[in-house]
Amino acid sequence: MLARAVDSVTMEHAFDDLLASNRDFAASFDLQGFDGVAKSGVAMVTCMDSRIDPLGMIGLVPGDAKILRNPGGRATERTLVALVLGVNLLGVDRVLLVQHTRCAMASKSERELLVDISHAAGTDASWLDLGAIEHQRLSIIEDVHRVRSHPLIGDRARVGGFLYDVDSGLLEQVA
Numbered sequence: 001m002l003a004r005a006v007d008s009v010t011m012e013h014a015f016d017d018l019l020a021s022n023r024d025f026a027a028s029f030d031l032q033g034f035d036g037v038a039k040s041g042v043a044m045v046t047c048m049d050s051r052i053d054p055l056g057m058i059g060l061v062p063g064d065a066k067i068l069r070n071p072g073g074r075a076t077e078r079t080l081v082a083l084v085l086g087v088n089l090l091g092v093d094r095v096l097l098v099q100h101t102r103c104a105m106a107s108k109s110e111r112e113l114l115v116d117i118s119h120a121a122g123t124d125a126s127w128l129d130l131g132a133i134e135h136q137r138l139s140i141i142e143d144v145h146r147v148r149s150h151p152l153i154g155d156r157a158r159v160g161g162f163l164y165d166v167d168s169g170l171l172e173q174v175a
Contacts, residue, residue, distance in 0.1 A: 031063055037091040040064040043083060043157075045143075046098040047073040047105070051166045058096070058171075066092055072105035072133050073098050075143035084152040093157050097143050098171065099136055100164040106133040137163070137174050144175040 042065040044054050054067045066086045068079050075083075075097060086092035099106070108116070110132040117125040133139050140161035147159045161175035 034063055038064065038066050038086065039091075041091055041093040042066070042096065043068065043086045043092040043094070044096045044098055045070075045073055045075060045079055045083070046096075046164070047071065047100055047103055049100060049103065049166070052098075052100060052164060054098070057164065057169065066090060072103060072131060072139075073100070074131055074133075074139070075146045076131070080147065080150055080153075083147060083157075084150065087153050087157045095147055095153075095157050095159045097140060097147065097159065097161045097175075098164050099133070099140055099162070100166050102166055103133065103136070105131065106136045108132065109134070141175045 040060055042058070042060065044058070044065055045068045046052055046054050048069045048071055054069075055061060055065060058065075066082070068082050070076060070079060083092070083095060087095075104113070110130055113130050113132050114125050114128060117128070117130075140163065144159050144161040147153055147157075153159075160173055162171045163174050164171050
């Protein structure tokens with residue numbers, strides 16, 4: 001899909017449908033006063049892919065877990081900061097690192113993805129560091145090690161690496 005320029009006239013009402021849905025949501029909102037601690041002790045790092053329902057896939061509901069999303073579901077530097085906070089201040093004692101099948105970040109090389117983005121944006125994107133995933137299962141194992149070996153996480157949480165099948169809904173533990 002090609003990127004489109006944003007029309008300032010349509011920006012005024014671009015979010016009306018979402019704001020209307022938010023008013024419906026707020027009418028039955030029941031998390032007021034919640035302290036933000038992960039009730040189930042779970043944090044999940046997963047991809048931003050819209051086919052993924054992080055809470056639903058493991059039988060949890062809002063308030064139960066910390067959900068961190070980024071392209072590819074990687075344990076990036078900022079993700080590690082969030083996990084340090086979760087483990088040390090917000091009740092997290094289990095961390096799931098979840099990548100998924102048919103992920104765009106694992107479908108092409110870094111160079112190929114940058115060419116695609118440059119073409120879609122109509123401007124050079126070669127300076128961007130995407131973090132494409134060359135070997136998905138290996139990257140899951142490496143990310144689990146990265147979290148487990150972090151000095152502010154270490155033995156304070158159990159860490160597992162998983163591959164989510166977007167076609168069956170099943171999780172497979174890889175590490």
